[in-house]
Amino acid sequence: METIPVEDRIWTPEDQLLPADLVERVVGVLRRVGLPVAHENGDVGVFLTRGDGLPMNAAEPADHVGICWHVPHELFDAMEEESTDERGPATRLLNAVDDGMETTVAAVLTAAGMRVSPHPVTEILSVWADPVRVG
DSSP states (O other): OEEEEOOSSOOOTTTTTOOHHHHHHHHHHHHHTTOOBHHHHTSSEEEEEOOSSSOTTOSSOOSEEEEEEEEOHHHHHHHHHHTTOTTSHHHHHHHHHHHHHHHHHHHHHHHTTOEEEEOTTTOOEEEEOOOOOOO
């Protein structure tokens, strides 16, 4: 899971033309397990994104919901202070957040019956609409 600092503007799912029914399902599960949703609180938490390499305000709707984790700027500031020390405490913390949140969010959404996999272009963890059932 990509971990990114909270920005001044939190892009909403509507801003990004994410599929509303899928957003509703994802947010419902996240709320049920107590995970914060960044566009609802304007701060840290699970950030729903296009995650497909297109601009956030691309004209065409997305066919999936990308999942990132927003953290406070202080973590990234601490990493910058560590400079090139890739084993510094802030860097280790960020790596643990990346790994832990990806595992947790993917497991939770999968347990809720959603199809979760990395985006084929960006490898950002994504939730996809149910496959079309034939017959």
